[in-house]
Amino acid sequence: MEGVAPAVSLFRPRASARFPVLLAADSGAARRSTGAGGRSSVRKHGGTEAPPRRPGITRLPKLGTAVSTKRSERGKDPLINLEVSHHRAVAAVRLLRIEKGKAFVDLLNEKANDSGDNEMGYVERTLGFRTRYLEDRDIRLVTVIVAGTVRWKRYLDYLIMSLCSEEKVFREMEPLLLQILRIGFFEILKLDVPAYAAVDENVRLAKVALRPGAGNMVNAILRKLVLLKETNSLPLPKIEGDERAQARALSIIYSHPVWMVRRWIRFHGKDEALRLMNWNNSDPRFSLRVNTSKGYTRADLVKRLESLQVHYEESIMDEFVRIREGMQAVIQAGLLKDGICAVQDESAGLVVSVVDPQPGETIIDCCAAPGGKTLFMASRLSGEGKIWALDVNKGRLRILMEAAKLHGLDVMITDIHADLRLYTKETTAKYDKVLLDAPCSGLGVLSKRADLRWNRQFEDLEELMCLQDELLDSASTLVKPGGILIYSTCSIDPEENEKRISAFVQRHPEFATQSVCEYVPKKFVTDEGFYSSNPTKHSMDGAFAARLVRSMHKILGVPQGQN
Numbered sequence: 001m002e003g004v005a006p007a008v009s010l011f012r013p014r015a016s017a018r019f020p021v022l023l024a025a026d027s028g029a030a031r032r033s034t035g036a037g038g039r040s041s042v043r044k045h046g047g048t049e050a051p052p053r054r055p056g057i058t059r060l061p062k063l064g065t066a067v068s069t070k071r072s073e074r075g076k077d078p079l080i081n082l083e084v085s086h087h088r089a090v091a092a093v094r095l096l097r098i099e100k101g102k103a104f105v106d107l108l109n110e111k112a113n114d115s116g117d118n119e120m121g122y123v124e125r126t127l128g129f130r131t132r133y134l135e136d137r138d139i140r141l142v143t144v145i146v147a148g149t150v151r152w153k154r155y156l157d158y159l160i161m162s163l164c165s166e167e168k169v170f171r172e173m174e175p176l177l178l179q180i181l182r183i184g185f186f187e188i189l190k191l192d193v194p195a196y197a198a199v200d201e202n203v204r205l206a207k208v209a210l211r212p213g214a215g216n217m218v219n220a221i222l223r224k225l226v227l228l229k230e231t232n233s234l235p236l237p238k239i240e241g242d243e244r245a246q247a248r249a250l251s252i253i254y255s256h257p258v259w260m261v262r263r264w265i266r267f268h269g270k271d272e273a274l275r276l277m278n279w280n281n282s283d284p285r286f287s288l289r290v291n292t293s294k295g296y297t298r299a300d301l302v303k304r305l306e307s308l309q310v311h312y313e314e315s316i317m318d319e320f321v322r323i324r325e326g327m328q329a330v331i332q333a334g335l336l337k338d339g340i341c342a343v344q345d346e347s348a349g350l351v352v353s354v355v356d357p358q359p360g361e362t363i364i365d366c367c368a369a370p371g372g373k374t375l376f377m378a379s380r381l382s383g384e385g386k387i388w389a390l391d392v393n394k395g396r397l398r399i400l401m402e403a404a405k406l407h408g409l410d411v412m413i414t415d416i417h418a419d420l421r422l423y424t425k426e427t428t429a430k431y432d433k434v435l436l437d438a439p440c441s442g443l444g445v446l447s448k449r450a451d452l453r454w455n456r457q458f459e460d461l462e463e464l465m466c467l468q469d470e471l472l473d474s475a476s477t478l479v480k481p482g483g484i485l486i487y488s489t490c491s492i493d494p495e496e497n498e499k500r501i502s503a504f505v506q507r508h509p510e511f512a513t514q515s516v517c518e519y520v521p522k523k524f525v526t527d528e529g530f531y532s533s534n535p536t537k538h539s540m541d542g543a544f545a546a547r548l549v550r551s552m553h554k555i556l557g558v559p560q561g562q563n
């Protein structure tokens with residue numbers, strides 16, 4: 001099931017829903033509202049999107065006590081609509097913006113994800129009214145709905161299209177109406193929100209944000225859906241026919257792109273492909289790494305978590321704790337902001353174990369930003385040694401250095417803003433260890449990146465593999481004789497992982513693979529001696545790493561300067 005277990009109780013209908021009101025926060029607003037017959041005029045807003053007509057809304061001249069007025073107090077927020085459910089309104093607008101590429105799905109830091117002034121501005125310009133500022137519970141609901149609706153988009157759209165009178169109605173549906181329907185379908189099918197609440201609230205949103213006709217359409221389609229769900233007769237495709245047809249059906253039922261389904265069935269078999277898709281559709285699990293460089297221990301972190309009543313589990317790694325429930329409490333208590341710990345998946349931590357940083361070493365992290373692994377490596381150096389953090393993305397590199405300062409590690413890290421391929425042409429510097437955490441498809445982290453599956457095309461893989469080869473060639477020139485090159489990805493795709501390494505050692509006989517068995521628990525070591533974490537096997541993100549040792553001696557056939 002998608003979403004969090006307590007979601008059902010969180011979705012109880014609001015008492016105020018029975019009393020449609022658009023409250024005016026000041027008398028000026030009351031003057032601007034039209035009076036006659038309860039019909040509202042279309043008010044012009046500063047934004048590009050004109051607000052839709054909202055007939056049937058009563059505007060009251062006084063601010064009710066139930067209205068949150070952060071902006072009203074500043075005299076800027078005259079109109080707050082209490083008729084619609086606030087979190088659904090914000091979710092619909094965020095979904096619209098994600099679809100246009102103007103927002104992203106942030107599963108972790110919901111507060112920072114634009115849920116303040118900016119987002120309310122978008123809501124007002126898009127819907128034509130302002131909602132009250134969201135409380136923590138609402139923000140959590142927005143996150144659950146947005147992430148879930150994005151994950152399940154293919155499944156939801158298939159059902160919405162099936163329940164429209166004809167395909168053309170679906171294809172030509174206005175974007176906001178489609179988002180409202182997706183929310184309703186997701187709530188009913190995956191969150192088990194009581195049908196009456198999901199229908200009622202989404203019909204109201206469509207009526208107020210669009211027009212009565214749109215509300216009627218949402219009503220008709222959602223009621224049809226409720227009936228089909230109750231009779232267990234959802235019109236889903238049958239898994240039958242040839243391999244391609246089966247993959248297409250599975251891609252709808254499990255809401256993944258067809259190419260991914262086909263690829264996973266080919267590489268891992270059908271059962272594992274299904275397990276993987278189930279994992280990607282489930283709530284992501286987060287882990288915390290305690291910041292030992294500031295003198296904190298895991299016991300200190302555990303104590304703080306217990307005082308916050310956060311549910312946690314011990315990790316296989318000394319510095320880590322797995323969070324089962326209560327990530328918001330961690331964020332709100334300032335544990336991240338104060339540099340006590342960082343959010344990091346154990347799968348990424350294990351890559352650092354493969355690097356095995358030792359005090360006194362020189363290490364270059366070739367694709368370092370935003371710095372999760374750089375910081376962990378630096379803290380393992382125990383104050384002795386140095387790390388160079390290189391990345392082509394200046395903004396992300398800035399985030400890395402800010403985090404380094406927060407963690408008290410900035411003295412050990414030097415940033416280099418460059419394209420690795422160009423940088424290595426100009427430098428003669430050599431390092432004890434070189435980490436290449438390469439740009440990749442991210443197919444191992446789809447549960448945390450709800451929208452990634454829709455942003456990746458099959459063609460991207462080809463391009464990424466070429467880049468990975470080029471970066472490997474460049475990174476290899478930075479390794480001292482006898483030094484170590486570590487190649488890692490957050491992908492589970494063999495072509496981005498094992499295949500890149502076998503191609504690399506063929507091109508570079510001066511490098512030989514070294515088993516990672518000394519560095520990570522046995523269950524993560526593949527037959528070929530690589531590190532590999534798998535979501536369905538290890539209940540963590542998918543990741544890969546290989547350790548390659550550079551020969552101490554010159555190898556015949558290797559061009560001068562590269563050996």
Ligand SMILES: C[S@@+](CC[C@H](N)C(=O)[O-])C[C@H]1O[C@@H](n2cnc3c(N)ncnc32)[C@H](O)[C@@H]1O
Pocket residue numbers: 348366367368369370371372373374390391392393396418419420421437438439440
């Ligand atoms: C997988 S991310 C690195 C994540 C990072 N190691 C961490 O643990 O937080 C890949 C990084 O490669 C960088 N990158 C992509 N192409 C690059 C290039 N040609 N030279 C240097 N960095 C590059 C991207 O900007 C991105 O930050």
